Amino acid sequence: MIVIPLLSVAVALATPLILAALGETFSQKSGVINVGLEGYMLMGSMGGYIGAKFTGNPWMGVLLGIIFGLIASLIMAYLCITLGSDQIVCGIGINVFGWGFSSFLVRIMRLSGGVEGFKPIDIPILSHLPFLGPILFQQTILTYLTVLLAIILAIILFRMSFGLRVRAVGEEPLAADTLGINVKLIRYLCVLLCGAMAGLGGSFYTLAWLKEFFEGITAGRGFIALATVIVSGWNPYFVIGMCFFFAAVDGLALRIDILQYYGLVPQILPYPFFRMIPYILSIIVLAVRKRLAVPKALGVPYKKG
Amino acid sequence: MKLPERWKRYFGGFYGSAWSVILGFAIGAIMIAASGADPIAAYSALIDGAFGSPYKLSETLAKTSPFLFSALGFVAGYKAGFWNVGTEGQILLGAIFAIWGGVNFGYLPPILHIPLVCLLGFVATGLWCMIFGVLKAKFGINEIITTLMSNYMVFWLAHYLVHWPWDDPYVHRPQTVPIAASAFFPVLIPNTKLHLGIVLGVICAFLLYLFFKKTVLGYNIRSVGLSLDAAKYGGINVVKMILIATFISGGLSGMAGVGEVSGYHHFLEDYMTEGYGFVGIAAAMLGRNNPLGVILSSLFFGFLWGGSQYMVRGAELPVGVIKTFVGIMILTSLTGPIIEMLKRGLYRLRRKQTG
Numbered sequence: 001m002i003v004i005p006l007l008s009v010a011v012a013l014a015t016p017l018i019l020a021a022l023g024e025t026f027s028q029k030s031g032v033i034n035v036g037l038e039g040y041m042l043m044g045s046m047g048g049y050i051g052a053k054f055t056g057n058p059w060m061g062v063l064l065g066i067i068f069g070l071i072a073s074l075i076m077a078y079l080c081i082t083l084g085s086d087q088i089v090c091g092i093g094i095n096v097f098g099w100g101f102s103s104f105l106v107r108i109m110r111l112s113g114g115v116e117g118f119k120p121i122d123i124p125i126l127s128h129l130p131f132l133g134p135i136l137f138q139q140t141i142l143t144y145l146t147v148l149l150a151i152i153l154a155i156i157l158f159r160m161s162f163g164l165r166v167r168a169v170g171e172e173p174l175a176a177d178t179l180g181i182n183v184k185l186i187r188y189l190c191v192l193l194c195g196a197m198a199g200l201g202g203s204f205y206t207l208a209w210l211k212e213f214f215e216g217i218t219a220g221r222g223f224i225a226l227a228t229v230i231v232s233g234w235n236p237y238f239v240i241g242m243c244f245f246f247a248a249v250d251g252l253a254l255r256i257d258i259l260q261y262y263g264l265v266p267q268i269l270p271y272p273f274f275r276m277i278p279y280i281l282s283i284i285v286l287a288v289r290k291r292l293a294v295p296k297a298l299g300v301p302y303k304k305g
Numbered sequence: 306m307k308l309p310e311r312w313k314r315y316f317g318g319f320y321g322s323a324w325s326v327i328l329g330f331a332i333g334a335i336m337i338a339a340s341g342a343d344p345i346a347a348y349s350a351l352i353d354g355a356f357g358s359p360y361k362l363s364e365t366l367a368k369t370s371p372f373l374f375s376a377l378g379f380v381a382g383y384k385a386g387f388w389n390v391g392t393e394g395q396i397l398l399g400a401i402f403a404i405w406g407g408v409n410f411g412y413l414p415p416i417l418h419i420p421l422v423c424l425l426g427f428v429a430t431g432l433w434c435m436i437f438g439v440l441k442a443k444f445g446i447n448e449i450i451t452t453l454m455s456n457y458m459v460f461w462l463a464h465y466l467v468h469w470p471w472d473d474p475y476v477h478r479p480q481t482v483p484i485a486a487s488a489f490f491p492v493l494i495p496n497t498k499l500h501l502g503i504v505l506g507v508i509c510a511f512l513l514y515l516f517f518k519k520t521v522l523g524y525n526i527r528s529v530g531l532s533l534d535a536a537k538y539g540g541i542n543v544v545k546m547i548l549i550a551t552f553i554s555g556g557l558s559g560m561a562g563v564g565e566v567s568g569y570h571h572f573l574e575d576y577m578t579e580g581y582g583f584v585g586i587a588a589a590m591l592g593r594n595n596p597l598g599v600i601l602s603s604l605f606f607g608f609l610w611g612g613s614q615y616m617v618r619g620a621e622l623p624v625g626v627i628k629t630f631v632g633i634m635i636l637t638s639l640t641g642p643i644i645e646m647l648k649r650g651l652y653r654l655r656r657k658q659t660g
Contacts, residue, residue, distance in 0.1 A: 096584075
């Protein structure tokens with residue numbers, strides 16, 4: 001059965017995408033578009049690598065990954081929310097900075113080689129289920145953690161007053177301000193949440209997936225996460241589904257040699273074409289879905305009158 | 306001394322840019338010092354690497370050329386309110402078409418071959434960018450997302466071409482076959498890297514400036530960028546204007562790739578133009594989206610990028626420092642409002658003191 005390893009890879013690869021995309025959902029719902037998602041993820045994977053390398057404990061890596069993601073998002077939040085600069089340019093700056101800085105820091109510390117990282121955990125009983133067992137219940141702890149976080153964040157966004165405030169700030173910041181909601185504070189929290197989540201997602205690559213670090217390790221996955229948020233119309237449940245789908249395509253690209261060996265994919269289509277699919281699909285979905293519930297104040301800095 | 310109004314208008318933005326650059330260098334110095342290297346030695350290596358000898362200076366100018374083209378490309382879109390953040394991919398696409406044209410039409414004399422390659426790169430990339438113009442103008446799809454995604458589409462296409470069909474079998478690294486010598490840009494000063502690209506870039510900058518300043522078409526495009534609804538109400542064909550702007554925007558970005566292939570490398574490999582598009586956007590921002598200001602800011606980034614290579618060697622810093630540095634410069638170029646905040650703070654302080 002070739003399908004089982006493929007789907008298992010898809011679930012694993014969906015983990016960082018879901019983490020980053022859920023953070024981005026919050027941030028965009030509050031009116032700040034984080035184009036620098038790739039940069040946060042790179043900072044996070046660098047933090048994960050350094051933390052795990054120094055202490056030998058992958059949890060320290062997770063912590064450091066989150067901290068580096070937070071630092072990068074704090075820069076973004078200060079420039080875009082406090083100073084009211086352009087969010088797109090700032091995001092591009094964060095991407096370039098994160099890209100360079102992550103490799104700079106690892107090289108300057110003269111770190112190389114692999115890290116311990118997380119091992120897959122077999123959940124008792126459930127992991128023996130036919131078909132579903134190896135796909136869903138033999139993953140690393142980060143994947144299980146992601147499921148938990150996804151549920152919590154979806155509840156916060158739709159069922160709690162904080163989520164209502166986030167949405168209000170993203171739709172009508174002036175009205176929200178009039179009602180006594182601190183617009184800038186809410187946006188700060190959302191951007192920092194996005195940074196922390198993307199940092200955690202980035203650390204997945206160095207701690208649970210590749211277990212090493214090199215320049216540009218996330219290879220454009222941050223942009224895929226950004227696309228999923230918009231393609232899914234800012235709905236966290238759709239975001240999770242879309243992330244699974246894109247991760248499956250990504251996994252297909254990684255395992256393409258197996259498929260070609262079995263003759264399921266013609267030799268003429270090597271993996272670069274499969275790596276293109278998420279980007280092409282997201283544009284097509286955007287073109288087909290005419291009416292998206294764009295947060296009205298998305299990308300507009302809020303200045304007190 | 307009181308500056309005349311006209312001068313103030315020209316140099317008003319200059320203070321902000323100067324502040325960004327100084328702040329960027331200060332943060333960079335802290336970072337270099339924290340990593341255990343000597344910032345003064347690093348910066349002198351940077352300056353020496355960029356301007357130290359005629360050859361190094363020519364390398365700086367050669368690096369300026371792609372940044373200038375991609376920045377102009379961004380500006381052309383920006384004037385129509387089209388955020389072309391796909392310059393990164395468009396540069397690569399221009400390079401792909403330069404390779405195709407350069408390899409296939411080797412029987413042409415240089416006087417025909419060079420313009421053909423330029424035209425091919427310009428038109429193909431312009432049409433590519435126009436797709437996203439159509440998506441925006443006709444279907445109202447946000448161009449920022451589509452153009453960002455387009456970067457990676459072109460990246461993987463180039464990756465495929467470099468590794469499979471166009472791979473040079475005589476070179477061990479994955480890179481394409483070199484283009485025919487008739488498609489090489491002429492070198493302006495012998496034994497240097499200074500090629501035709503920078504001259505073309507400066508000419509394009511002046512043409513773009515005149516286009517937006519003096520022609521009716523340029524005026525119409527600018528009015529679409531300033532206010533879409535007002536332009537529509539004023540009877541301007543908004544869709545047409547956006548399509549023209551995206552064509553120019555993509556074409557100019559593509560020329561950056563053509564210049565890199567025909568003028569500098571003569572082949573294509575993975576990551577050859579990595580980051581150039583984003584640097585171009587940064588240059589456009591630092592140059593306040595003025596085609597003439599962009600010449601200066603691209604020169605600055607050319608200096609930074611070219612000189613950093615020598616800084617890496619001179620101060621024994623890792624290669625990642627180049628992108629870190631450029632990233633810091635992009636971020637500090639957004640800190641202009643801090644000056645305003647300081648000014649306001651000073652004003653308040655003074656008022657308190659006087660009573």
